[in-house]
Amino acid sequence: MNKFEEKTTSSKQIFEGKVVKLQVDEVTLPDGNTSKREIIKHPGAVAVIAITPEEKIVFVEQYRKPLEKSLVEIPAGKLEIGEKPELSAKRELEEETGYTTDELELVTSFYTSPGFADEIIYLYFTNTLYPLAEEKALDDDEFVELMELSLEEAEELVKENRIHDAKTAYAILYLKLRGMK
Template sequence: MNSLEEKTLHSKEIFSGKIITVELQDVKLPNGKQAKREIVKHPGAVAVIALTNENRIVMVEQYRKALEKIIVEIPAGKLEKGEEPASCARRELEEETGYVCESLEPLLSFYTSPGFADEIVHVFLAKGLTKKENPAAMDEDEFVNLKELTLEEAIQYVKEQKIYDAKTIYGVQYLQLQEALTTK
């Protein structure tokens, strides 16, 4: 056993929902003692930094119940069982925004909250956008407003906490860095 590894002794599912399950685990710590861990299991997700031909960032505005507020985000969604991240990214982009893309570049993947959850988000850059006449329908419990922001507007939204989630802030910072590198 690695000097930092925790060995799972027992695991019990204590909740199973539409999106997540929660497990209560008994673990053996590196010092030999035992502890309990509450682990959120998530199938993973994608997020799409989508740029129009006019270099505007395609975003969605939606109410987030966990925050009790409306925020602006890059299109994103949960992976379906067995779904490849790139396929999910294309699906979510179309469902949430009505856009399809010519190119989809994987940028990186990150864990959202590794202290208690295994959710991983795969981030993509979508370009060559075309608005589809009859896009795939959104989930029946999903309501969004489409927004297309300049990079400067997105930076202001971050300052005003209208953009307030990690994946979207990452997207804005990624575009800022790309702009800085191309103007050198």
């Protein structure tokens, strides 16, 4: 037993949307007191660090309504129910970029906001891209613009806060540690 464990005494789902569910749990704390926890349930996501034959990193720019601004990010998307993360990663890469690959290497997985959400992102790497013979359609409510940048150009966008999300910042750090120039 974990000495920090909080035992759930009741749980109530208060919202179910297209992407997330919100529940409120009452918990017993390690010291015996009780508290409430607001928890977002998420099916998980994937992201792909994709490198072109020209040694460019593939990004997409898209508007993020919660932030009221556009961000430049690595290709990513939500896991579909029952879908294996690697298949989801390939699907998202194809839909968002027009590229595909037969080689995806799992880099890591991580929780995005463990204080209130259970979302986990599976991060993949590929440097064996080739264009799709026929482009795949984006989701009906998705609008993205493809960008291919050098590591140096990506670092400039970090400084400008145009790259401003954890998965993409992690990807840039990963590539630097891997020795990409």
